Amino acid sequence: MGGFESFLFSFFNPKVMATYLPMIAQGFGLTIVLALLIVVSGLISGLALAVLRSFGLRVLNWGIIFVVDLFRALPPLVIIVLLFFGLPAAGISISGFAATWLSLSLVLMAFAEEIFWAGITAVPKGQWEAARSTGLTFLQTLRMVVLPQALRITIPPLTNRTIAITKGTALGSVVGVAEILGAAQSGMAFSGNPSPLTLGAIAYLILFIPVVAFGRWVETRFAWKR
Amino acid sequence: MQDFIFAFLNLEIIRAAWPILWSGFLYTLGLSLITVPLGLMGGVALALLATSAPRPVRLVAAGWTDLFRAIPPLVLLVFLYAGLPFAGIDVGAWGAVAIGFLLNTGAYYGEVLRAGIESVPRGQMEAARSTGLSRGQALAHVVLPQAVRNVLPDLISNTLEVVKLTSIASVVALPELLFQARQAQSVTYNATPIVAAALAYFLLLWPLVRLVSKLENKAMAGR
Numbered sequence: 001m002g003g004f005e006s007f008l009f010s011f012f013n014p015k016v017m018a019t020y021l022p023m024i025a026q027g028f029g030l031t032i033v034l035a036l037l038i039v040v041s042g043l044i045s046g047l048a049l050a051v052l053r054s055f056g057l058r059v060l061n062w063g064i065i066f067v068v069d070l071f072r073a074l075p076p077l078v079i080i081v082l083l084f085f086g087l088p089a090a091g092i093s094i095s096g097f098a099a100t101w102l103s104l105s106l107v108l109m110a111f112a113e114e115i116f117w118a119g120i121t122a123v124p125k126g127q128w129e130a131a132r133s134t135g136l137t138f139l140q141t142l143r144m145v146v147l148p149q150a151l152r153i154t155i156p157p158l159t160n161r162t163i164a165i166t167k168g169t170a171l172g173s174v175v176g177v178a179e180i181l182g183a184a185q186s187g188m189a190f191s192g193n194p195s196p197l198t199l200g201a202i203a204y205l206i207l208f209i210p211v212v213a214f215g216r217w218v219e220t221r222f223a224w225k226r
Numbered sequence: 227m228q229d230f231i232f233a234f235l236n237l238e239i240i241r242a243a244w245p246i247l248w249s250g251f252l253y254t255l256g257l258s259l260i261t262v263p264l265g266l267m268g269g270v271a272l273a274l275l276a277t278s279a280p281r282p283v284r285l286v287a288a289g290w291t292d293l294f295r296a297i298p299p300l301v302l303l304v305f306l307y308a309g310l311p312f313a314g315i316d317v318g319a320w321g322a323v324a325i326g327f328l329l330n331t332g333a334y335y336g337e338v339l340r341a342g343i344e345s346v347p348r349g350q351m352e353a354a355r356s357t358g359l360s361r362g363q364a365l366a367h368v369v370l371p372q373a374v375r376n377v378l379p380d381l382i383s384n385t386l387e388v389v390k391l392t393s394i395a396s397v398v399a400l401p402e403l404l405f406q407a408r409q410a411q412s413v414t415y416n417a418t419p420i421v422a423a424a425l426a427y428f429l430l431l432w433p434l435v436r437l438v439s440k441l442e443n444k445a446m447a448g449r
Binding site: 010011069070073074077078079081082085087115117118121164167168170171180185193200208211212213 | 229230233234292293295296297298299300301304305308309312313386387390391392393394396397404407408411416417420421423424427428430431432434435436438439442443
């Protein structure tokens with residue numbers, strides 16, 4: 001075999017690819033499910049924390065800031081390993097899927113809270129005062145006046161952060177989740193050929209290139225003139 | 227409570243695992259000191275190509291950036307470490323980490339720096355050129371310093387992410403902090419080393435998180 005042929009045989013082996021395509025496709029589905037779950041729970045809990053923080057209760061806010069700082073400082077893989085290998089020592093066993101979901105949700109929650117909070121504080125004080133003086137309650141003001149303005153400026157940084165964190169689903173392979181990378185690695189181990197890994201890389205590109213392009217579009221669409 | 231302390235905050239275990247955890251911590255620091263400059267170098271190159279090169283080159287640079295922003299870094303690392311040897315190219319764990327970080331974090335730094343360069347008004351370049359500076363001099367002395375200042379919060383935030391990302395080197399068995407903690411945990415059957423590693427990451431990176439948070443709030447309030 002020539003050099004190029006052996007390269008094709010290793011990385012683009014049609015037989016191996018056909019065999020492991022269903023497995024990678026399943027991993028593809030699992031990655032999407034995991035990513036969607038993380039986005040939903042991460043963004044909702046992040047927004048909830050930012051709203052709680054706007055009440056201005058000092059002790060509560062210290063708690064929120066600490067939790068946010070904690071999950072911004074810890075590498076996601078460390079949190080996954082801690083939950084997956086550490087929790088059983090406390091008598092709680094969770095699946096690799098649950099550990100990955102929970103870890104990345106906590107990380108996204110922390111980043112989202114920080115971005116939402118920055119958005120809320122960026123709304124001028126006069127908006128609060130004017131809304132309150134018309135007789136709106138605190139929560140009504142937050143919901144109908146402040147958040148709509150705040151959310152608009154948070155969209156670009158939030159989109160990019162969310163994309164970066166959902167790519168972390170690949171870390172699930174370390175704790176045995178058969179998402180794309182996990183499936184591709186098993187395929188490589190079974191077949192002794194790296195073609196499943198090529199398939200996996202292609203699957204990630206199919207999934208994330210549109211998402212990255214979308215993030216770029218959002219950035220220009222919602223850009224604020226400086 | 228007693229059980230909890232025994233399983234997660236066990237001082238005996240900390241004492242026994244200390245040397246290996248400490249070596250892991252130093253390894254993580256060293257890894258960061260290598261990967262951050264590598265990523266920055268790749269980023270500066272990409273940003274310059276994406277802003278100042280002829281149009282076809284600019285398009286290639288943009289495509290390259292999107293490609294490596296779309297592939298999860300762990301996938302890239304596994305491909306370099308476990309896939310390439312099949313093509314007769316064995317770069318080893320160190321090589322895989324160095325190349326992977328150059329490509330991945332280079333793309334992220336490149337995107338940040340490109341935005342910075344584009345935020346500097348064109349008149350700056352023209353004025354610098356008209357005083358007799360060459361293109362390279364104008365870039366180095368006039369445009370880049372302003373570009374970096376404009377995107378400093380994003381640069382620092384990205385650097386924080388790079389340091390956190392070094393933890394994936396544990397997957398290719400480089401003896402950094404997370405890897406050593408996992409080793410200690412599997413030897414002692416106790417979760418304390420991982421808790422200690424998490425604590426070490428937190429103490430190392432908390433100041434940086436505070437700084438980034440302050441800068442980001444300021445940037446958003448200024449819009």
